[in-house]
Amino acid sequence: MTMVAVGIVGIAAVLLAVSLKSVNGEYGTYLALAASCFIALYGTSRLKSVMDALRQLQEWIQVNPVYLKTLIKMTGMTYIAEFSAGICRDAGYGAIGSQIEIFGKLSILAVSTPILLALMETLQRFLI
Secondary structure, eight states: OOHHHHHHHHHHHHHHHHHHHOHHHHHHHHHHHHHHHHHHHHHHHHHHHHHHHHHHHHHHHHHOOHHHHHHHHHHHHHHHHHHHHHHHHHTHHHHHHHHHHHHHHHHHHHHHHHHHHHHHHHHHHHHH
C-alpha cells in the first residue's frame, strides 16, 4: 500500500466518521480509532527497511550499537506519544493528550541523557 492509498483510507474513515457522528457520536470515534490503528500498524511494517538501513549505517561508520538502539527507542516513543495524544484529542480529551505528549517528551529526555553524557565526556577529552 502506498502513501496515496493510506491517505485515501484516512480520508474515507474521516468522512464516514463525520457522518456517523450525527447518528451516534461514539461510533465516529470508534471508527477513527480503528482507522488510526490500521494506519499505525501499516506504518510499523515499514520499519524493517529502516532497521536494515540503520544496521548498514552502523557497519559503515562503526557506531556503538547502544546509540542506534537509543535512537530507535526515541523514535518509537515519539510515534506512540503522538499517536496516543492525537486519539485523545479526537475523542475530545485534549488535556489527556497534552499530558501524554509531556510524558513522552520527558521519557525521551530520560532515554537520551546517557548519550548526552557520553557526548560531553568525548568533548571533554578533546578539550583537555
